[in-house]
Amino acid sequence: MLSWLIKRLLMLVPVFLAVSVVIFSILHFIPGDPIDNLLKVGSSPEARAEMEARYGLDRPLPVQYGLWLGNVVQGDLGTAIVARRPVADLIAQALPHSLRLGGLALLFSTVVGVTLGVVAALNRDRWPDRAIMGGVLVGSTMPSFWLGLILILIFSVSLGWFPVSGARGWNSLVLPVLTIGLGGTALVARITRVSMIEAAGRDFVTLLHAKGLSPLRIQLRHVLRHALIPVVTILALRIGWILGGAVTVEVVFARPGLGTLLIKSLSQHDYPVVQACLLMLAMAVMLGTLLGDILQALMDPRVRAALT
Amino acid sequence: MSALLDLDGVGVSIGRLALLEGISLTVERGQVLGLVGESGSGKSLTAMAAMGLLPLIGGRVTQGSVRFDGQDMAAMTEAQRRALRGGRIGFVTQNPMTALDPVQRIGEQVDVVSRLHLGLDRKAARARTLDLLTQLRIPEAAVVAEAWPHQLSGGMKQRIVIAMALAGDPDLIIADEPTTALDVTVQAQIIQILGNLVREKGVALLLITHDMGVVAQVCDRVAVLYAGRLAEEGPVRPLFAAPAHPYTAALIGCIPQDGMAKGSLTGIPGAVPSARAFPPGCRFHPRCARASDLCRSAPPPITPQGDGRVACHHPGAAR
Amino acid sequence: MIAPLRALRRPQGALAGLWLILVICAAILAPLLTPYAYDIQALPNAYQPASAAHWLGTDEFGRDLLTRLIYGARTSLSVSATAISISVLCGMVLGAAAAWFGGWLDRVVTMTVDLTWSFPEILIALILVAIIGPGTTGVMIAIAVAYLAQFTRLTRAQIMTLRGETFIEAARSLGAGNGHILFRHLLPNALAPVLVSAMLATGDAIILEATLGFFGLGAQPPVPSWGGMMSAGSALVFKAPWVIIFPGLAVAITVVAINLYGDALIGELDIRSRLRRDA
Numbered sequence: 001m002l003s004w005l006i007k008r009l010l011m012l013v014p015v016f017l018a019v020s021v022v023i024f025s026i027l028h029f030i031p032g033d034p035i036d037n038l039l040k041v042g043s044s045p046e047a048r049a050e051m052e053a054r055y056g057l058d059r060p061l062p063v064q065y066g067l068w069l070g071n072v073v074q075g076d077l078g079t080a081i082v083a084r085r086p087v088a089d090l091i092a093q094a095l096p097h098s099l100r101l102g103g104l105a106l107l108f109s110t111v112v113g114v115t116l117g118v119v120a121a122l123n124r125d126r127w128p129d130r131a132i133m134g135g136v137l138v139g140s141t142m143p144s145f146w147l148g149l150i151l152i153l154i155f156s157v158s159l160g161w162f163p164v165s166g167a168r169g170w171n172s173l174v175l176p177v178l179t180i181g182l183g184g185t186a187l188v189a190r191i192t193r194v195s196m197i198e199a200a201g202r203d204f205v206t207l208l209h210a211k212g213l214s215p216l217r218i219q220l221r222h223v224l225r226h227a228l229i230p231v232v233t234i235l236a237l238r239i240g241w242i243l244g245g246a247v248t249v250e251v252v253f254a255r256p257g258l259g260t261l262l263i264k265s266l267s268q269h270d271y272p273v274v275q276a277c278l279l280m281l282a283m284a285v286m287l288g289t290l291l292g293d294i295l296q297a298l299m300d301p302r303v304r305a306a307l308t
Numbered sequence: 309m310s311a312l313l314d315l316d317g318v319g320v321s322i323g324r325l326a327l328l329e330g331i332s333l334t335v336e337r338g339q340v341l342g343l344v345g346e347s348g349s350g351k352s353l354t355a356m357a358a359m360g361l362l363p364l365i366g367g368r369v370t371q372g373s374v375r376f377d378g379q380d381m382a383a384m385t386e387a388q389r390r391a392l393r394g395g396r397i398g399f400v401t402q403n404p405m406t407a408l409d410p411v412q413r414i415g416e417q418v419d420v421v422s423r424l425h426l427g428l429d430r431k432a433a434r435a436r437t438l439d440l441l442t443q444l445r446i447p448e449a450a451v452v453a454e455a456w457p458h459q460l461s462g463g464m465k466q467r468i469v470i471a472m473a474l475a476g477d478p479d480l481i482i483a484d485e486p487t488t489a490l491d492v493t494v495q496a497q498i499i500q501i502l503g504n505l506v507r508e509k510g511v512a513l514l515l516i517t518h519d520m521g522v523v524a525q526v527c528d529r530v531a532v533l534y535a536g537r538l539a540e541e542g543p544v545r546p547l548f549a550a551p552a553h554p555y556t557a558a559l560i561g562c563i564p565q566d567g568m569a570k571g572s573l574t575g576i577p578g579a580v581p582s583a584r585a586f587p588p589g590c591r592f593h594p595r596c597a598r599a600s601d602l603c604r605s606a607p608p609p610i611t612p613q614g615d616g617r618v619a620c621h622h623p624g625a626a627r
Numbered sequence: 628m629i630a631p632l633r634a635l636r637r638p639q640g641a642l643a644g645l646w647l648i649l650v651i652c653a654a655i656l657a658p659l660l661t662p663y664a665y666d667i668q669a670l671p672n673a674y675q676p677a678s679a680a681h682w683l684g685t686d687e688f689g690r691d692l693l694t695r696l697i698y699g700a701r702t703s704l705s706v707s708a709t710a711i712s713i714s715v716l717c718g719m720v721l722g723a724a725a726a727w728f729g730g731w732l733d734r735v736v737t738m739t740v741d742l743t744w745s746f747p748e749i750l751i752a753l754i755l756v757a758i759i760g761p762g763t764t765g766v767m768i769a770i771a772v773a774y775l776a777q778f779t780r781l782t783r784a785q786i787m788t789l790r791g792e793t794f795i796e797a798a799r800s801l802g803a804g805n806g807h808i809l810f811r812h813l814l815p816n817a818l819a820p821v822l823v824s825a826m827l828a829t830g831d832a833i834i835l836e837a838t839l840g841f842f843g844l845g846a847q848p849p850v851p852s853w854g855g856m857m858s859a860g861s862a863l864v865f866k867a868p869w870v871i872i873f874p875g876l877a878v879a880i881t882v883v884a885i886n887l888y889g890d891a892l893i894g895e896l897d898i899r900s901r902l903r904r905d906a
Contacts, residue, residue: 018742022754029758141882143834145841146875149861153868164864203406209361210401211421211472212394225411240747247749248838252861263842266757274757278750285746301456302410 001297001304008293012286019282020072023275024065072279078272082265087276090261095280097167098257102246104177106235109184109242114231116185117192121227122219124197132189139186144245148179148252165254176253180245187241191234195227202226229299236292240285247281310378312337312480312512313358313397317372320350320357322365325583328353328536330610331372335480340506340513342527342544344520344559348580349533351516352402355484358514359399360389377479395425398473398511400483404465404490408457414468415453421475440471444501463494470501480512481505487522499526520559524548529616532556535581535591537607542616552613552623554596590621598622630895640891643884650881654700663691665698666849674867684869687859695851696873702852703878706763706845707832710770715825717771718778723814725779726786736783740776748773748835753844761844769839770832781824785817819896823889830885837878853878 059067071078077087120132155175156164163172199205200223208218247259254260258277265273297303311334320328328350335341345351356362357374360381374381376392384392393399401407409417418440419433428436434453441449444467457465466486473481483502487495503526505511515527523530523544531541532555540553551557558576578595581587590608593599600621608619634640653660669689676684683692725736743751752769759765789795790813798808833853839845840854841861848855853874860870 015742026754026757137883137886138879141830141834141886142879143837143875143882145838146857146871146878149857149864149871149875152864153872157865157868203401203403204409206361206364207399207401207407207469207472208409209364210359210393210399212390212392212424212476213420214390222409222412226409229411237744238747240750244747244749247753248841251842262753266753267843271757278754278757281750282746285750300411302458305456305458 004297005294008290012290015286016283017069019286020069020279021065023278023282024068026271026275026278028061077276077279080265080273081270082268083270083273087272090273091258091276091280094256094258094261097255098246098250098259101173101176101180101250101255101257102242104173105180105184105246106239106242108177108181109188110235112181113185113188114192114228116189117227117231118196118220118224120189120193121196121200129193133193136186136190139182140190142183144179144183145248145252147182148175148249151175151179152253167255172253172255176249176255179249179252180242183245184242187238188231188235191231192227195230196223199223199226225299229296232295232299233292236288236295239288239292243281243284310375311335312377313514314375314378315354315358315372316375318354318357318369318374319371320353320362320367321370322367326370326536327367327583328357329371331533331538332610333531333538333541335512335514337479337512338506338510339529340503340515340527342523342530343514343516343533344518344523344530345533346518346576346580348535348582350536351518351533352484354533355399355482355514355516358482359393359397361393391425394421394472394478395476396479398476398478398481400466400469400473400481400486402485402488404462404469407469408465410457412457413453414455414457414460418453418468418472418475421472422477425476436475437471440474441468444471446471462490463497466490466494466498467501470498470505474505474511478511480514482514482516484516485518486515487517487519495522502526532559535586536583537591538610538617538619539592540613540616540618540620542614542618546614547616550624552618553592553620554598554622554624555592557624590619631892634888634891634895637891637894639887643887643891646880646884647888650700650877650884651704653697654704657697657701661691661694661697663694665690665695665851674863676867676869683873684867686856686870687863687867692870692873695856696853696877699851699853699856699874700877700881702763702846702850703833703836703840703854706767706852707770707829707836710767710836711774711825711829711832713767713771714774714828715778715821718775719782719814719817719821721775722779722782722784723786723817726783726790733783736779740780740783743776744780748831749838752835752839756839756844761847763846763850766836766839766845770835773835774828774832777828778821778825781821782817785820786813789813789816823892823896826892827886827889830882830889833878833882833885837874 075088077091079085080087080090083090116132116135120129123129152164152175155161162175166172196219200219205218205223208222209215246257247262249255250257250259251263258280261273262277262281265271265277313335315331315333318328318331319326320331331350331354333341333343343351343354353362353367356365356367357369360374362368369382376397381389381392408414415434415437418437419430422428422433422436423430426433426436437453438449441452446452446464446467452460452464452468457468460468470481470486473483481502486502487498490498499522502513502515506513506526515522517523527544529541529543530547532539532553534555540547540551540556547556548560551560555576576595581591581594587594587604589605590596590599590603593603596603602621606621608621610617610619611623613623635644667690669685671689673685673687673689675681675689678684681691681693683696686692686695721736725733748770751773752766755769755772756765759768795808795812798812803811836845836852837854837857840852841858843855843858845854846852856874857871860867860874863870
């Protein structure tokens with residue numbers, strides 16, 4: 001198992017490199033002189049020269065990439081144009097907020113989603129199932145930022161229960177987590193229900209009934225364990241989706257975080273920051289998929305056997 | 309004493325399709341009843357009906373009654389039926405490869421039966437499991453108990469399924485085509501195990517199969533099913549010697565025998581009709597050499613034949 | 628194409644289909660339907676709630692909301708539909724080529740698809756918009772690229788499964804050549820799931836387009852888009868909440884309608900098993 005884990009981690013390296021190449025090239029695909037895109041307007045010739053030397057912009061592209069990559073690996077993500085601070089500082093400030101938001105949203109989606117999915121599967125084709133699936137349909141098709149705005153409208157503006165924006169205290173987390181979480185819940189509930197129904201139709205379940213076990217016990221102890229495996233895998237694959245939701249929600253609720261940073265710097269053309277944010281998000285997605293693979297191996301002995 | 313399992317005029321439907329009609333058969337204590345028929349004749353459905361598991365596949369008993377040890381199963385509560393399943397009636401399924409829960413260790417899957425039905429605690433249950441595995445000639449029982457299903461071969465898995473069926477100390481085992489999915493060599497072993505069970509433990513056996521050879525080996529009596537109806541039923545030896553129903557005769561003719569001339573093995577022309585299009589009258593008449601106008605119009609009544617019964621307008625010589 | 632019409636007979640398909648027809652007609656006939664212009668400001672009229680003159684109220688510049696909503700439908704629908712069409716075309720070509728020729732082409736395509744598979748479309752779209760710059764062209768290309776992986780993968784899987792089917796063997800044994808098999812048999816059969824998938828993806832694309840518009844990266848003012856309207860409206864949440872509510876409702880209902888209709892269509896075509904998107 002350990003050797004598989006190491007191999008899997010090593011496989012991340014080429015993916016990371018490929019993604020980094022794409023992100024690196026953003027700067028160079030943009031029309032205009034890269035230097036102009038890196039400096040504030042009206043900078044002195046000395047600043048320009050220094051920037052050139054720093055990024056090696058007079059050297060061939062692959063070398064530039066190498067320099068950039070080398071810097072990134074050492075933790076030097078460049079300097080923000082607008083804020084004139086090291087990008088790494090900005091990221092370090094923003095990251096904890098995003099992690100908190102994303103983590104809580106993931107937890108919410110998983111717990112509520114699995115519960116709803118189980119209830120729907122156990123009551124197949126009766127009203128709880130129909131109601132939950134109706135909710136799922138609405139939840140998965142609603143644009144997250146609109147949901148966020150509606151929640152603000154109802155709970156902040158009309159009822160005044162929660163703050164409209166900002167990041168102070170638990171209160172400010174409720175609506176953002178709910179916004180991402182409801183969409184995630186819809187996804188998890190749908191997958192849980194489908195896998196439960198599919199698992200319940202398998203042969204070994206007939207035998208479980210033949211052993212005289214109670215149906216509830218069969219569903220919750222055996223079928224659910226089976227059904228959770230695809231849920232975990234798909235959730236891990238869709239971690240990017242949760243991140244995407246986090247980006248939008250941060251903007252809607254004006255919360256500090258990687259998303260707000262990214263969008264703000266996009267509109268400000270602050271490319272070093274844009275690159276760093278995208279890199280962080282890409283890495284989060286890759287780690288998420290890795291986590292999914294690990295969890296799947298932990299949950300399914302057949303997968304474990306296939307890996308050794 | 310009443311029969312252990314008594315199906316009396318049982319009819320089964322799934323949705324609007326009537327798949328079984330007028331099925332009457334009994335299994336006495338310590339007896340082996342074979343239930344034979346081609347695929348699609350309704351054998352597995354009969355087994356599900358006997359276990360009270362028809363709701364699992366969306367079916368229900370529409371006529372007649374299923375009695376276990378004199379008690380009508382329909383009159384029981386679901387809890388009482390659950391007590392029967394695994395406790396007094398053990399079930400062996402057809403496909404060992406998919407019968408075991410892939411994410412649970414072998415030992416636990418067998419333990420749960422004796423814990424549930426015999427009230428044993430964890431240690432006692434495990435001891436019983438290991439004992440059963442050893443009796444079933446599974447080597448290194450302790451190691452196997454800690455293994456995962458995917459690590460075992462088909463034959464081993466089927467023995468585990470039999471162990472699960474035995475763990476509750478049942479009076480009756482219903483085995484639904486227990487050897488169909490197995491290698492020929494393994495088939496013989498499993499049949500031998502089942503036969504031993506009856507002899508040594510006095511467990512009754514309802515053996516469902518499409519293989520007349522197996523029936524000849526191990527069964528006391530046999531019931532032949534065709535297209536959802538009983539064709540013939542009776543003690544094995546006389547039935548094999550002089551089958552009354554043409555279908556039975558044809559099935560027996562399908563058994564390969566030593567010394568047979570090449571090319572003399574005859575299959576039965578035609579196929580089992582689907583429940584959506586059962587022929588009128590006797591359902592076997594399209595494939596029967598003896599079919600007459602009476603056969604085409606009227607379903608044959610079940611009449612006594614020796615120590616058994618037959619449903620045919622033109623049964624063969626009396627036994 | 629009888630199946631799409633048959634899908635209208637189911638209750639959910641009928642309701643959904645009705646709304647979709649409504650929206651599409653409104654988008655096409657926009658200039659004929661709207662009494663106001665979408666870009667003429669009338670500041671004295673700003674922030675008005677629903678009234679007889681303005682059925683849905685006015686926005687911060689006094690422009691009629693309903694008019695902007697209808698023109699917004701034009702933007703959102705045309706951008707999304709075009710983007711998905713491009714994506715489907717390129718995806719089918721890539722997927723079919725990968726499945727057909729195999730070898731290194733297949734490996735390269737599969738690797739690239741797997742790479743982009745786990746990345747959320749929004750991220751891919753943002754990267755592309757970062758390069759191309761804001762505006763409808765940028766958004767269109769961004770959406771097209773973001774969904775490319777999905778269609779490539781689906782087409783490739785379809786062709787590879789269909790290739791092994793008996794009717795292909797039969798055709799070959801009758802002497803059919805490679806080209807004939809590909810164009811006459813494989814592609815038409817692969818078409819149904821891909822087209823339905825494209826339809827459902829258009830729903831997602833509408834949301835993506837609205838999200839990008841919300842970030843200010845989509846159609847630039849004064850061209851209305853549902854996302855852009857919500858972006859402006861978010862600052863007015865206290866004063867004039869209807870500026871956000873209606874565009875969002877429009878997006879939500881349209882996407883739900885697409886999903887419902889698509890579901891009915893899948894049922895009619897009986898291809899549910901061929902559409903395991905999360906496989």
